[in-house]
Amino acid sequence: xxxxxxxxxxxxxxxxxxxxxxxxxxxxxxxxxxxxxxxxxxxxxxxxxxxxxxxxxxxxxxxxxxxxxxxxxxxxxxxxxxxxxxxxxxxxxxxxxxx
Numbered sequence: 001x002x003x004x005x006x007x008x009x010x011x012x013x014x015x016x017x018x019x020x021x022x023x024x025x026x027x028x029x030x031x032x033x034x035x036x037x038x039x040x041x042x043x044x045x046x047x048x049x050x051x052x053x054x055x056x057x058x059x060x061x062x063x064x065x066x067x068x069x070x071x072x073x074x075x076x077x078x079x080x081x082x083x084x085x086x087x088x089x090x091x092x093x094x095x096x097x098x099x
Contacts, residue, residue: 002030004048007070018047049073
């Protein structure tokens with residue numbers, strides 16, 4: 001959950017507010033000190049703009065998938081032309097870091 005939140009560049013307070021729960025309760029959930037109800041878990045997933053299943057890292061590539069999901073969520077409201085522009089920018093950035 002924490003990695004999804006960080007990938008989305010959200011604070012605990014932002015997620016808690018969007019999920020309609022207390023910030024300290026959300027922090028406890030992230031730390032594993034408390035277990036949310038199914039309803040709360042679904043609200044957290046919605047606040048993070050992901051599916052509840054994406055909050056579970058069950059594969060070795062789970063973290064990479066979280067970043068992919070975060071990028072998908074960030075560009076979801078863009079038209080095709082702007083998505084292509086963002087993809088071009090990402091390609092340029094990746095090629096720069098691979099050097």
